[in-house]
Amino acid sequence: GQNIDQPTEMTATEGAIVQINCTYQTSGFNGLFWYQQHAGEAPTFLSYNVLDGLEEKGRFSSFLSRSKGYSYLLLNELQMKDSASYLCAVQRGSTLGRLYFGRGTQLTVWP
């Protein structure tokens, strides 16, 4: 099986930096994804890590440590529109797209 843990809720103010952590225990690890989901909408892809280290994409960065079973998503220069649920997902095995999601971290950005 797999256990994927992330905080349920976080709050921050506009312009701040926030780090959302995700820990996982799984067999057959084959990559970790972060998705953003606004209320009532589809999840949208943010980042993917399969090797240890930091991946940067604009205001968002994601880090992975496979030995520690740990990832984080870093959001810089927060904007109101960043208020959403952030889903950590682990890909298992050789069949791509077999993602196991955490329950998501609901981020609220205050003005």
Add this chain to the structure above:
Amino acid sequence: DTAVSQTPKYLVTQMGNDKSIKCEQNLGHDTMYWYKQDSKKFLKIMFSYNNKELIINETVPNRFSPKSPDKAHLNLHINSLELGDSAVYFCASSLGQGAFSGANVLTFGAGSRLTVL
């Protein structure tokens, strides 16, 4: 022009009924998926088809039957609906089963909210 479209967006029905949800993607992707998001917001994989062939069946009751008439379409039929089937069902697609080049990024549809009374 919607990349992954699914219908209906909302579905309210009685226990015991049979219902279908349809999904179409115009991205030219080879692989399509059904995910279920329950009331606790957990998103769980149900099925995946690669070029019309079933490749993932994640211990889903056999009341759920996916059908892929071609690689651009993946429908989900549910028999004898139960209260616990109430959820949002998301269709998704990805390029295919190639490795590490972004082929495994999922594009999700807007979801179909099923309510069983």
